Structure formats: C-alpha cells, structure tokens
Amino acid sequence: MQDLCKKILLQERRSIAQAITLVESSRQDHRTDALTLLEHLSHSNRQALRIGLSGTPGVGKSTFIESFGLMLIDEGLSVAVLAVDPSSTRSGGSILGDKTRMEKLSRSPQAFIRPSPSLSHLGGVARRTREAILVCEAANFDIIIIETVGVGQSETMVSEMTDLFLLLLAPAGGDELQGVKRGIMEIADLIIVNKADGELKAAAARTQSDYAGALHLLRRRAQDPKGFPKASLASSISSVGLDQIWKDIKHLSEWRKSNGWWKKCRKAQSVHWFKSETRNQLLSVLSDKPGVEEETEKFSKLVSEENISPEAAAERFVAWLKT
Numbered sequence: 001m002q003d004l005c006k007k008i009l010l011q012e013r014r015s016i017a018q019a020i021t022l023v024e025s026s027r028q029d030h031r032t033d034a035l036t037l038l039e040h041l042s043h044s045n046r047q048a049l050r051i052g053l054s055g056t057p058g059v060g061k062s063t064f065i066e067s068f069g070l071m072l073i074d075e076g077l078s079v080a081v082l083a084v085d086p087s088s089t090r091s092g093g094s095i096l097g098d099k100t101r102m103e104k105l106s107r108s109p110q111a112f113i114r115p116s117p118s119l120s121h122l123g124g125v126a127r128r129t130r131e132a133i134l135v136c137e138a139a140n141f142d143i144i145i146i147e148t149v150g151v152g153q154s155e156t157m158v159s160e161m162t163d164l165f166l167l168l169l170a171p172a173g174g175d176e177l178q179g180v181k182r183g184i185m186e187i188a189d190l191i192i193v194n195k196a197d198g199e200l201k202a203a204a205a206r207t208q209s210d211y212a213g214a215l216h217l218l219r220r221r222a223q224d225p226k227g228f229p230k231a232s233l234a235s236s237i238s239s240v241g242l243d244q245i246w247k248d249i250k251h252l253s254e255w256r257k258s259n260g261w262w263k264k265c266r267k268a269q270s271v272h273w274f275k276s277e278t279r280n281q282l283l284s285v286l287s288d289k290p291g292v293e294e295e296t297e298k299f300s301k302l303v304s305e306e307n308i309s310p311e312a313a314a315e316r317f318v319a320w321l322k323t
Contacts, residue, residue: 005040041138052158055168062101063236080136171204197235223261
C-alpha cells in the first residue's frame with residue numbers, strides 16, 4: 001500500500017486506476033487495504049476543486065465536460081472526471097461508455113477519466129465515489145468533476161462531496177423541472193442552459209431568463225455572494241459561454257474560501273460521511289447476526305400471505321434484532 005501510495009502521489013495513471021478499483025471493491029480483504037491506502041494518502045494534504053455536475057437526459061453532460069475540461073487544460077490545469085453510470089436493476093451491469101464519449105479529453109495526458117457503476121446506490125453517485133475523489137485529490141489533480149447518473153430529486157447526494165454543483169438543462173425543455181423541483185434547485189450553484197447555438201439559441205436565451213427569474217424566488221443562501229446561484233448560457237460544441245462559467249466558478253469558490261465557508265463545508269461533509277458509513281457498517285453487522293436469514297424469511301412469508309402488514313413486520317423484526 002505504501003508503494004501504491006507513492007505512485008499515486010507521482011500521478012501514475014495506472015496506479016490511480018488500480019487504487020479506485022481497490023476502494024470500489026466489496027471484498028473484505030480489499031476493504032482493509034483500501035482503508036490503509038486512504039490513511040496514507042490523507043497525509044498529502046492536497047486539495048482540488050471538486051465540481052459536481054448533473055443534468056436532464058440528453059442535455060449533453062459528457063460533451064460539456066469534454067469541452068470544459070479541454071478549456072481548463074489549455075489554462076494549464078489538470079482534470080480528473082469521475083462519471084457514475086446507472087446499473088441495471090436486473091443484471092447489475094453498466095455500459096460505462098463515458099470515456100468513449102469524451103474521446104479528445106481522454107487522450108490528454110493532463111486528464112484522467114474513470115467511469116464507475118452506481119450498483120443501485122441511490123443519490124446519483126456510487127457508494128465509494130467520495131473515496132475515489134480522495135485518490136484523485138492525492139494525485140494532485142487541480143479539478144475533479146463528478147458526473148452523476150442523471151437528474152432527480154434524490155440527486156442531492158453529490159452536494160455532500162463537492163465544493164460546487166452545476167445543473168445542466170436543455171433549451172425549450174418546457175416544465176422539465178416539475179420532476180426535480182426545489183430539491184435540486186436549492187443545491188445548484190450554477191444552472192447552465194446548454195446547446196445555446198444554431199436554431200436553439202433563442203430558445204436557450206428564453207429558458208435561461210426563465211430560470212434566472214425562478215432563482216430569485218429562492219431564499220438566498222448564506223454561503224453565496226450576491227448574484228448566486230445564477231443561470232448561464234453555454235454551447236458545448238462551439239465552447240461559447242464556457243469561459244464565463246469558469247470565471248463564475250472561480251469567483252464563487254474564492255469568495256467561499258475568503259469567508260470561511262469552504263473549510264466549514266468540507267468539515268460538515270466529513271461528519272456526514274462518518275455518520276453515513278457508520279450506519280452502513282451497523283447494517284452490515286446486524287445482517288451477520290445468527291438467525292437473521294431465517295427471521296427475514298419468516299416475516300417475508302407472513303407479509304406475502306398478508307398475515308401482517310409490512311410496517312408491523314418491520315417493527316417486530318427490529319425488536320427481534322435488539323434481543
């Protein structure tokens with residue numbers, strides 16, 4: 001693990017990929033090694049700008065990330081992209097095609113792209129995405145972009161592991177936020193209306209104006225300077241608007257750092273993930289208790305035969321666990 005840690009600190013791409021595979025593994029021996037590795041990497045004290053990104057289906061998230069990433073590389077920055085791909089509820093498989101969709105960016109020596117399966121984990125990210133972020137941060141990437149599964153009300157988990165959250169929308173999408181509403185609107189730092197080019201340029205401007213007005217109705221957050229959150233226009237194909245988005249991101253992150261919100265947010269995120277991991281491990285311990293499978297089957301049969309309600313069965317099952 002010490003040898004792997006040294007290679008990661010030197011930004012060896014194969015070692016970075018190997019480390020992310022290790023932290024994503026569910027095997028107990030791998031988990032022990034992963035925790036040892038993360039402990040070594042934590043001493044590097046390196047920090048990157050973590051950017052979460054989500055969007056409606058077909059909005060062009062991968063195209064946006066590629067154009068935006070290439071622009072950042074032109075400015076002398078290094079970029080890591082962690083793309084979470086939805087897993088099938090039937091087979092458990094994932095396509096993991098984000099790297100092929102970002103062909104130009106994936107060829108750059110200053111970029112690292114890693115698609116990972118969600119494995120049915122809720123919240124738009126994989127269970128170990130935060131640990132993958134820590135690996136990329138230790139590898140001294142300047143910017144880490146986390147592309148979530150897709151837009152939804154539960155897609156707010158990414159805000160617990162990033163410094164800024166971007167929401168991509170398509171022009172002339174109508175009432176497309178009815179399904180996501182305030183949950184995701186309230187955590188978005190920048191709403192970006194993508195595909196603002198060609199015949200869609202006018203429609204994109206109207207959509208941007210609509211969302212700019214909608215953002216004024218939300219209560220201003222203490223961690224935001226005046227004018228944020230805001231709605232912007234962008235074209236991933238022509239790269240129009242990307243420089244202004246980068247300026248907004250830098251302004252917002254610098255303001256939060258100078259006002260103490262950056263460090264405060266990072267500390268709160270660490271506490272959140274400590275509690276989350278504790279809950280997961282407690283569930284794992286309980287599931288290993290002798291007789292759990294038998295009791296689960298017993299109550300499942302009672303519920304399926306409608307001899308007891310699911311709520312009452314759950315209460316009795318938990319009472320049994322406490323014994």
